[in-house]
Amino acid sequence: MSRFDSHVQSVKNDILTAVCNYARQGTLYENIHEIPKEIMPKGSASARCCIYKGRAILSERVALAMTTKGAYDHVIEVIDIACDDCPESGYEINENCRGCLAHRCIDACPRGAIEIVNKRAHIDKDKCINCGKCQQACPFSAVTNRVRPCEQACKIGAISKSPTGEAMIDRDKCISCGACAYQCPFGAISDRSFISQTIELLEDYNKTGEHPVFALVAPTIASQCTEHTLSQVIAAIKVCGFHAVIEAALGADIVANLEAKEWDEKGFLTNSCCPGYVDYVERFFPDMAQHISHNPSPMVVMGRILKEKHPGCRVVFIGPCTAKKLEFQKEQWRDAIDNVITFEELQAIFDSYEVDFDHLDEGLLDQASYFGRIFARSGGLTTALHQALIENKLETSKLKPLICDGIEECRIALLKASKGVLKENFIEGMACVSGCIGGAGNVTHGPKERAQVDRYASSAMEKTIHEAIRIFD
Amino acid sequence: MKIFVCVGSSCHLKGSYHILEAFKQAVADNHLEDDITLSAAFCLGKCRDGVSIKIDEEIVTGLSLETFPDVWQTKVLKPLGK
Numbered sequence: 001m002s003r004f005d006s007h008v009q010s011v012k013n014d015i016l017t018a019v020c021n022y023a024r025q026g027t028l029y030e031n032i033h034e035i036p037k038e039i040m041p042k043g044s045a046s047a048r049c050c051i052y053k054g055r056a057i058l059s060e061r062v063a064l065a066m067t068t069k070g071a072y073d074h075v076i077e078v079i080d081i082a083c084d085d086c087p088e089s090g091y092e093i094n095e096n097c098r099g100c101l102a103h104r105c106i107d108a109c110p111r112g113a114i115e116i117v118n119k120r121a122h123i124d125k126d127k128c129i130n131c132g133k134c135q136q137a138c139p140f141s142a143v144t145n146r147v148r149p150c151e152q153a154c155k156i157g158a159i160s161k162s163p164t165g166e167a168m169i170d171r172d173k174c175i176s177c178g179a180c181a182y183q184c185p186f187g188a189i190s191d192r193s194f195i196s197q198t199i200e201l202l203e204d205y206n207k208t209g210e211h212p213v214f215a216l217v218a219p220t221i222a223s224q225c226t227e228h229t230l231s232q233v234i235a236a237i238k239v240c241g242f243h244a245v246i247e248a249a250l251g252a253d254i255v256a257n258l259e260a261k262e263w264d265e266k267g268f269l270t271n272s273c274c275p276g277y278v279d280y281v282e283r284f285f286p287d288m289a290q291h292i293s294h295n296p297s298p299m300v301v302m303g304r305i306l307k308e309k310h311p312g313c314r315v316v317f318i319g320p321c322t323a324k325k326l327e328f329q330k331e332q333w334r335d336a337i338d339n340v341i342t343f344e345e346l347q348a349i350f351d352s353y354e355v356d357f358d359h360l361d362e363g364l365l366d367q368a369s370y371f372g373r374i375f376a377r378s379g380g381l382t383t384a385l386h387q388a389l390i391e392n393k394l395e396t397s398k399l400k401p402l403i404c405d406g407i408e409e410c411r412i413a414l415l416k417a418s419k420g421v422l423k424e425n426f427i428e429g430m431a432c433v434s435g436c437i438g439g440a441g442n443v444t445h446g447p448k449e450r451a452q453v454d455r456y457a458s459s460a461m462e463k464t465i466h467e468a469i470r471i472f473d
Numbered sequence: 474m475k476i477f478v479c480v481g482s483s484c485h486l487k488g489s490y491h492i493l494e495a496f497k498q499a500v501a502d503n504h505l506e507d508d509i510t511l512s513a514a515f516c517l518g519k520c521r522d523g524v525s526i527k528i529d530e531e532i533v534t535g536l537s538l539e540t541f542p543d544v545w546q547t548k549v550l551k552p553l554g555k
Contacts, residue, residue, distance in 0.1 A: 214515065234482075244481050244516030309477070309514045364482035364520070461486060471480045471490055471513045 003227055005444055008187035009344060014039050015058060016195055016348030019065045023199035024352065028066070035062050057082045067192040069339065075176050075192045075325040076169060082188035083166035086148045090130045093121045096142035108137035153183035155408045156280065173283065177276040177407065177431045178322030178440025191322040191440065195345045199352075201314050201338060202241040211314050212243035214306050216299065216337075218319030219249040219368070219376040220436040222456030223449035224343045227357075230456065234363025236355045237318075237346070246306065248317065249368030251298030252375040252384065253468040258295045260388030264395070266291075268417075268425045271381055273297045275327035276431030277410055285414045296333065298375065299324060303336030305472075314338040318346050320439030323431065342441025366461050369468035373457035377450045378405040378435035380457075382428045384465065391466050401426040406433035474509050474553060477527040481516030484523035488537070489513075492524050495541045499549075508553055528552075 004010050018035045022028040036058035040046060046054030060079045067075075093105075099119035106114045106121070113127035114134060121142070123134070135143035150167045151159045158173035159180055167180070167189060181189040205213045215237045225233050234245050255273060263269040272278055272293040282289050295301070303315045316339045317324060328337040341349075371387050374380030382401040389396045402424035404410040410429040416422040432438035437449040462468040478484075478493045493513065500509050519525040522534035528548050536544060 212518075243518065246481070246515055306515055309512065364486060366482045366486050367480065471485075471493060 003347075003443065005182075006185075008185070009443070011187060012061065012190065012344065013348050013351065015061045016065055016193060016345055017351040019062060019193075019196055020199055020348055020352035023196040024203060026203070028196055032062055032066075033059070035059075053081065061190065064190050065193040066196050067194055068197060069194060070329055072192060073326075073329075074169075074171055074174065075322055076174060076178060076181055077190060077192060078167050078169060079188050079190060080162075080164075080166045082186055084186045084188065085161075085165035087146045088148045088151065088161060089146045090125070091123055091128060091132065091135060091143055091145050093123060094142055094144045096140045097121050097138075098140055098142070100140070104137040104139070105134035105143065108133040149183045149185055150180040150189055153179040155179070155406070156284070156411075175276045175279040175283065175407070175431060176323040176326045179432070181322065182440040191325065191342070193341070193345055194325065194339050195341055195348065198316050198339045198341050198345075198349070201316065205243065205314070206241050211312050212310065213241065213314045213316060213338075214310070215242040215245045216248050216251075216302055216306070216315055216317045217245055217365070218299075218317070218321070218436060219247065219252070219373040219453065219456070220320040220439065220442065221318075221343070221365075222373070222376065223437045223446075223452045224320075224443055225452075226444055230365065231363045232357050232360050234365045235360035236350055236357060236363070238363065239355050239360065240349050240353045242316070243313070245363070245365055246302065247365060247368045247372070248298050248302055248319070249372035249375060250468060251300075251302035251305075251372070252381075253369050253372035253465045254301050254472075255293075255295050255298050256371060256375075256381070256384035256388045257392070257465050257469060259293050260385050260392055260394060262293055262295065263385065263399070263426055264389065264392075267398075269293055270427040270429055273375065273381065274323075274430050274436075275321065276323035276407070277429035279323065279326070280407060280410060280431060281414065281429070284411070285418050288414055288418055291417075296336070297327065298372070299327070300333045300336040303333075307336065316341060318343065320436050320442040322440050342439075343443050344441050347443050367468065368460060369462045369465050370457040370460050371465050372468060373460060374453060376436045376453045378430050378433075379403050379428070380435065380453075381430075382426070385426065385428075388465050391464060399426060400424040401428060403428045405430060405435070406438075407431045474549065475527075475529055476509060476511050476549070477514035477517070478511070479515070479517045479519075479523060479525040479527075480513040481520065481523075483520040484516075484525055487523045489524045491538060492526070492536050492541065495538060496545075499541075499545050503550070503555065505553070505555075509549070 022031045036055040048054040097120045111127045113124045158170045162168035201213050237245050299317050325340045328340045371384035404413050413427050480489050517525045519534045524536040525534045
């Protein structure tokens with residue numbers, strides 16, 4: 001079984017690992033053109049039309065893996081030559097059609113777009129509105145919906161077909177959630193990576209002993225330990241040269257505590273912790289942006305605390321999120337975080353440093369409470385907010401939360417709220433379905449991950465939010 | 474004098490919060506609020522020997538509530554001339 005969800009991630013891992021290897025030696029720039037040849041040597045098979053195109057695509061991936069902080073105002077990119085220009089003809093009748101007597105498809109179609117031609121159903125594309133009712137009605141699976149996986153993945157309609165056929169991202173709409181990148185079967189959409197800069201920070205600390213690099217890890221890490229235990233993964237991060245591993249969930253405890261007070265004051269609020277969601281509100285519902293919590297995200301809160309307690313230190317956030325890669329570059333948060341990588345990229349760093357997982361010290365990770373840790377999955381933030389109200393002896397009976405799992409649910413809630421017809425007074429918005437455990441930068445995604453996060457959360461030594469954050473009093 | 478108490482995972486699990494509280498109490502009891510600033514720090518790099526603290530530039534390891542009075546005497550009161 002592959003350690004990744006798909007082979008696309010495996011190819012990406014080869015590139016990222018090679019970039020790390022050269023970055024560690026300080027010879028990355030000299031070897032940019034060698035990496036594709038090393039990964040795809042003469043005579044090797046390519047999924048593309050020829051080895052030259054295969055290598056050309058790998059070169060594009062190398063370029064994406066060498067992004068520097070502040071150079072771009074977006075992180076999700078289409079690799080045009082890798083895009084297979086997938087068909088996007090919508091609903092079509094396939095060879096399973098038996099020309100049956102019932103023809104439920106015809107009855108189901110609200111536009112009269114289906115008729116029987118030569119004993120088989122036929123969809124008139126001029127009339128079809130792509131509602132999919134014929135597909136639901138057919139007992140023979142004779143209706144196929146040909147949509148591009150990227151367009152299907154993007155629930156805000158930011159992806160379309162360019163005049164030359166490949167996928168194109170509308171920068172005015174894209175919220176950098178990375179859903180398209182994770183779903184593209186050709187790996188033609190990818191997130192930019194700051195991995196070589198992370199390596200530079202580690203090597204600098206390693207050589208000079210100055211500017212210790214803190215790994216600030218998202219609580220989603222509990223769902224990412226499939227090959228190894230959490231203890232091994234934490235120890236491995238330190239083996240790669242990080243000074244210490246700190247829980248971003250402690251920042252979540254702080255944020256939950258502040259957000260509870262803010263909600264109590266304002267009476268209506270939505271969260272600031274999910275950067276894809278915040279970006280979505282600002283772009284699509286600008287009038288609602290005033291209701292976003294004024295507290296920075298847990299990542300930023302913890303970054304600032306680390307910088308205050310350890311002047312000169314560097315902070316690398318490690319998480320499941322591609323949108324965080326945009327958040328940390330924003331002017332107002334730039335002081336807090338030096339770099340952001342995903343769990344996919346952490347895997348490449350482990351591979352580059354050839355971590356021997358069988359011979360590691362015990363790795364400990366325990367700072368946050370149960371409530372900070374469950375921020376990693378949908379509904380966690382709301383539970384934490386409720387708990388923080390109780391701990392601050394604030395009124396809980398008036399709290400009417402709405403948990404929005406994925407950007408489509410967020411859209412409906414925001415639409416209602418913007419028209420003043422939303423019953424609830426707290427919107428928990430998560431851009432990814434399932435919350436952070438559904439993030440595009442995870443190594444794996446699976447049905448057990450919610451339970452894994454909850455188990456990890458329950459193992460926290462501190463049982464309440466106030467117990468976790470009392471060290472700052 | 475600046476005192477940092479490590480609250481990294483290892484020290485945290487060994488009870489660094491209680492050490493922090495012990496310092497707070499001792500500072501209050503001795504009216505040393507003007508002489509000592511007390512703060513948490515994330516990992517002083519001595520994870521095996523926690524709880525670790527840093528007094529100005531010196532790292533002191535192996536703190537527990539049992540060893541605290543001794544450390545307070547020798548590493549805090551004495552250097553302050555109290």
